[in-house]
Amino acid sequence: MRKKDETKEPRILDATAEIILKEGAAAVSTVKVAKHVGISQSNVYLYFKDKDDLIMSVYRRELNKIDATGDLELATDQSIPVAKRVRGYIKAVYDFALANPDSLTLIQQVKFLLGQHDTNPFEDYPEHENVVISVLQEAIDAGVIKPVPVSLLMSMVFSVIHTHTLNLQKNRYASNDYDFETFYSLIWGGMKQE
Amino acid sequence: MRKKDETKEPRILDATAEIILKEGAAAVSTVKVAKHVGISQSNVYLYFKDKDDLIMSVYRRELNKIDATGDLELATDQSIPVAKRVRGYIKAVYDFALANPDSLTLIQQVKFLLGQHDTNPFEDYPEHENVVISVLQEAIDAGVIKPVPVSLLMSMVFSVIHTHTLNLQKNRYASNDYDFETFYSLIWGGMKQE
Amino acid sequence: MRKKDETKEPRILDATAEIILKEGAAAVSTVKVAKHVGISQSNVYLYFKDKDDLIMSVYRRELNKIDATGDLELATDQSIPVAKRVRGYIKAVYDFALANPDSLTLIQQVKFLLGQHDTNPFEDYPEHENVVISVLQEAIDAGVIKPVPVSLLMSMVFSVIHTHTLNLQKNRYASNDYDFETFYSLIWGGMKQE
């Protein structure tokens, strides 16, 4: 499908994301999306094969935003000590979550819609998975962090940071009440091998 | 009068839970549920006011299971040092999650269906909330654990343990590969004030 | 069907009538009726063959009330001058309508439910019809009232008196603001041959 109006596809995705955030992924319908964007319902099908494609596109777009931020690269630099690289990974997630406060929620919503229940939304995203998993695994092998399933560690990282962003959005506290070190020490204190 | 089939209500709830686990809460429909149970669709409405009631009943049933296990009581015993009580709380969640491997997933699914995004499913369950929150808050006040938002701590506990049960269900490792101490040290190491 | 509780059948009819008056005949359902009476839905079927029978019974009961008042007999007395007998008929309808302010409404509602549109609800009730028709026809033949279709005359009588009772129920004026003579002169003035 060729597109003339370059802004329309993202606008459709934006509308979809908005609905997901407000009403949950299950509440998405092409009718609602079209109404939000101000286009006809059938127009959606020019940009997305079907509803599934639409929702998965929202999902993929959020995942791509992570790549775009690119902070993870630090974690792959083999010349840096592994503990610092783990910290780099946590920092990358933290920065990303603050910069894109809805991303984690969107990703989780879509996954829950599909009936999968992983607490760690990044799990099935190969590129990151590999980077993150290998850093953590290295750290485990080096005796720097505890020998526990990597998925547990990732889940811990994401749940803590995601909860933080949700708290911020709900104005449960001010954004400068806690800084990265707070969350880092919470996470690192748990995983580090003593 | 026809005698009441005492097993039917739970069977309907079971079918609903099964669908939620397999396809996600959004995929629940009265038709599917009825077909699962082998009754007519309208029969569902004899046991549940409407679809919402049905889904909320699944939700409530899981929450009640937590009460039934009652392990949390240890955490409220003021004569025990607060650090031990925090451990008691973590143990209670752990035991419950292992005994009811689907509960956390069911609860999260229902909450996600409603469009809420809390990582911690116990949050809106007053009784537990109060107990857990007050124990953690006490521990913070006593300088035993780090002064971070209680919601972060709870979310950490749940995500780690939930991920563990999911891993077990997916046969990612054997159930005796890791024991409670593994998860406790992971969590406690993070939250404890050093 | 034999009935033990002699009061139950009328109570069911009362409930049905109440619903008809409040929500219209189309809104009657056995569920609602049973709930109103405080019995089980299926119990209704012990007293009435089906929903149609129930509604028609309400209808018939109202028609029977007219017979019970028996004021019409005056109209049949051949020894009385026909003009007086016409007056007797109008008076009978008037008295009946005031004594049973809901009857005409109930009858009309049922007829409208069935999709018939006669303005004169008594039309298909043989006994009265005969009496009334023959009095009016006699009056026409005697040159006392205008030679118009009898149905028009009856419809005029009923609509005027019915509207009056509705006005009273809606408190549009007090019940002693107008008396029988008002309506009689309105009706009689129209039909009488000058």
Add this chain to the structure above:
Amino acid sequence: MRKKDETKEPRILDATAEIILKEGAAAVSTVKVAKHVGISQSNVYLYFKDKDDLIMSVYRRELNKIDATGDLELATDQSIPVAKRVRGYIKAVYDFALANPDSLTLIQQVKFLLGQHDTNPFEDYPEHENVVISVLQEAIDAGVIKPVPVSLLMSMVFSVIHTHTLNLQKNRYASNDYDFETFYSLIWGGMKQE
């Protein structure tokens, strides 16, 4: 885009009206209507917001027909003596009813469905109401007609004329057996002040 079928909306309204006339307003269902028109059930919702809108549209269409005939204007002409204007009003209703023999029935059916019991269907139609009420009220004030509630007079006019059209439809007599003067004298004879 598929070109709009201009005839479809009226065809849906026609089908609905037909059902109302044959089976009563309570018997209208979107399935029946669609089947009548030969379209899919959901197509009805492209033209009418919901079933209520559909039925009210039938109602409104009939009321608009009255405006379209516009004969009532004569009744508002202040330069004409009030008695003549009352006659103009009655004539307008008569002409309208003959030209649109189903209109009064349709209007009444819809009103009865809504559970209202007014005998006079024009009552809640502000424009006409105002015109008619004020003419009649003027006539009362001028001592030309009897001082009775206006609603009674209107109800008399409508019931007589409506019954006439029903009689015609049922072939109870030929359309030229009676003319306007018959009904006018019946009505006017009743209301006029002597």
Add this chain to the structure above:
DNA sequence: TATGAATGAGTGTTCATTCAT
């Protein structure tokens, strides 16, 4: 590219009716 029209399958829900107790 874009749209309005159309549809068929689906949803939740109500209800009249039957049946076994």
Add this chain to the structure above:
DNA sequence: AATGAATGAACACTCATTCAT
């Protein structure tokens, strides 16, 4: 006589999707 349980058919309504323009 009375009831709770059960059902199947109906209903209003929504939605994903297709098609002709």
